[in-house]
Amino acid sequence: MISAYTGKQVRQAEEPLLAAGLGDVLMQRAAHGLANAVVREFKSRGLRTYGAGVAVLTGKGNNGGDGLYAAAFLAARGMRTTAILTAGSAHPQALAAFEQAGGRVLYLSDAASGALVSEAVRADVVIDAVLGTGAKGGLRGSAADLVTAIADARAQARAEGFVVACDLPSGVDADTGAVSTPALAADLTVTFGAAKTGLLVDPGADYAGRVDVVPIGIEEHLDQPGLRRLEDADVARLLPHPARRAHKYSRGVLGVVAGSADYPGAAVLACRGALAAGVGMVRYLGPPEVADLVRRSCPEMVCSTGAVADNRVQAWLVGSGMGPDDHDQLQRARDAVTSGLPVVADAGALPALPDVMAPNVVLTPHAGELAALLKRLGGEEDRAAVEAGTLAAVRRAAALTGATVLLKGATTLVAAPAGDVFSQADGTPWLATAGSGDVLAGIIGALLAQEDSDVGRFREMGVEPEQRWAAVAALGAALHGKAGRAASDACSGGPIAAGGIADAIPETWGKVSMLSNAGVRKRNSHTLPLR
Ligand SMILES: NC(=O)C1=CN([C@@H]2O[C@H](COP(=O)(O)OP(=O)(O)OC[C@H]3O[C@@H](n4cnc5c(N)ncnc54)[C@H](O)[C@@H]3O)[C@@H](O)[C@H]2O)[C@@H](O)CC1
Ligand SMILES: Nc1ncnc2c1ncn2[C@@H]1O[C@H](COP(=O)(O)OP(=O)(O)O)[C@@H](O)[C@H]1O
Numbered sequence: 001m002i003s004a005y006t007g008k009q010v011r012q013a014e015e016p017l018l019a020a021g022l023g024d025v026l027m028q029r030a031a032h033g034l035a036n037a038v039v040r041e042f043k044s045r046g047l048r049t050y051g052a053g054v055a056v057l058t059g060k061g062n063n064g065g066d067g068l069y070a071a072a073f074l075a076a077r078g079m080r081t082t083a084i085l086t087a088g089s090a091h092p093q094a095l096a097a098f099e100q101a102g103g104r105v106l107y108l109s110d111a112a113s114g115a116l117v118s119e120a121v122r123a124d125v126v127i128d129a130v131l132g133t134g135a136k137g138g139l140r141g142s143a144a145d146l147v148t149a150i151a152d153a154r155a156q157a158r159a160e161g162f163v164v165a166c167d168l169p170s171g172v173d174a175d176t177g178a179v180s181t182p183a184l185a186a187d188l189t190v191t192f193g194a195a196k197t198g199l200l201v202d203p204g205a206d207y208a209g210r211v212d213v214v215p216i217g218i219e220e221h222l223d224q225p226g227l228r229r230l231e232d233a234d235v236a237r238l239l240p241h242p243a244r245r246a247h248k249y250s251r252g253v254l255g256v257v258a259g260s261a262d263y264p265g266a267a268v269l270a271c272r273g274a275l276a277a278g279v280g281m282v283r284y285l286g287p288p289e290v291a292d293l294v295r296r297s298c299p300e301m302v303c304s305t306g307a308v309a310d311n312r313v314q315a316w317l318v319g320s321g322m323g324p325d326d327h328d329q330l331q332r333a334r335d336a337v338t339s340g341l342p343v344v345a346d347a348g349a350l351p352a353l354p355d356v357m358a359p360n361v362v363l364t365p366h367a368g369e370l371a372a373l374l375k376r377l378g379g380e381e382d383r384a385a386v387e388a389g390t391l392a393a394v395r396r397a398a399a400l401t402g403a404t405v406l407l408k409g410a411t412t413l414v415a416a417p418a419g420d421v422f423s424q425a426d427g428t429p430w431l432a433t434a435g436s437g438d439v440l441a442g443i444i445g446a447l448l449a450q451e452d453s454d455v456g457r458f459r460e461m462g463v464e465p466e467q468r469w470a471a472v473a474a475l476g477a478a479l480h481g482k483a484g485r486a487a488s489d490a491c492s493g494g495p496i497a498a499g500g501i502a503d504a505i506p507e508t509w510g511k512v513s514m515l516s517n518a519g520v521r522k523r524n525s526h527t528l529p530l531r
């Protein structure tokens, strides 16, 4: 599990060590980790470090200090290092160490900025150490202009060098992932002590690239993470497995209320997602013509046109492919939500549900649907505002509705009403295809139907029982993303249709389950800590 923290939480964790006079030690550890990560990146790209050019964009705070100390280590390895001071001054000891190691110092001024941009574009690696967790707002003034000019020039010149962000890309809000000013997109972010929340949330994640966490000794002082991400080992641990004496009813039955005359295919895709995701049986409830198509597409399905109360199931999926005029289906959706059973509520059901629900109801809006939901509850966010502040929006929706809310996107966020948030980014942009969300709803429905009362495995992972629905939804998002990726990989990275995601689920499930926890732990420990 990757745990992420706000800038404030990380600063608080540093406090006891700073009080013990270890500030410089922390900075040296951070800088050492940053320099090592840069060297590793050169090696993994098959590049020589000796004689390579390094440009460090350096702010006046400790983030700039980390960058300068790291550059001093790199200079000692024979790299040509240049620091571009964006604020006229820099951490004095780090600057002295950098100059001592043979580094060159340039100052940002309007007159010379063209030359500085060329310097950065020519460099084999640009280290972005302008702002870190101490930033108040994003980049501004000449530093913002410089970063914009470098980003533009790199794109135009198709610069081959790569960008490494020190702690976080300057301009990305460490707590929210918001990016309100220019920022330089990094290939790699080397972050210190713990992942920062904003690196695992869009749009911040767009700028972070891969994230490496460098331990600096503050870890034991960190409290509860603000956000978590399931890794392969967690997925393997949470996926259900049938007992030897299992029968189809003990494995869970999912009821599906989906599809309409306009969108019958959504019901089929939701059912295909569910059938592939381990559940014992899937029952379909809906208009006869849709039930017919479902039966013909998936002979495993049991279909009826009855009421919710007449069907014995362990969980419900409602809403995919339903419209505002599908009154019977919408009534079934409401009945499912008030039944007390776990429910995944998607698409067309979202506007028709009660304002207040329970944590075992998982809502799965995309950004537009979340904006509409928040508006109905008195908010003013439009789709753009939700996209610019995904974390705040999903948290607010969960707090207001009392339901678990999963916001779909390149990074999928899941918020429990009590505050836990999960962030999954397992997929590929090829997942942005019609019907993909229906398959996701099917997967989550199937997982909800298989959820038993054994909450021990959640507790072991630090997830309280009432927040486990968010973990189950995150598990579904992880499986969906991995299946989409596997389907695309099977076509050498080519496009996929939604049905292909469903087809790839069983093998993806099998492969992840086969990974022993110990094996995964070992592989991941180098990039991100398992907590
Ligand atoms: N406390 C420590 O000893 C450690 C700090 N670390 C590093 O220190 C960073 C935090 O350092 P700081 O607290 O010095 O803060 P930063 O280096 O993030 O930046 C703050 C400095 O920039 C100025 N500033 C703030 N917002 C600005 C803006 N929008 N535009 C221009 N200037 C702005 C401030 O006046 C301050 O001088 C972390 O991100 C990390 O890189 C690490 O070295 C680990 C140990
Ligand atoms: N750029 C992207 N990268 C990765 N996954 C994405 C991206 N865009 C969308 N997705 C995923 O694809 C699915 C799309 O769902 P949705 O918007 O409901 O589509 P539909 O309504 O057509 O089924 C979601 O699971 C979402 O997280």
Ligand SMILES: [K+]
Residues within 6 Å of the ligand: 063, 128, 129, 130, 131, 132, 165, 166, 167, 168, 169, 170
């Ligand atoms: K930075």
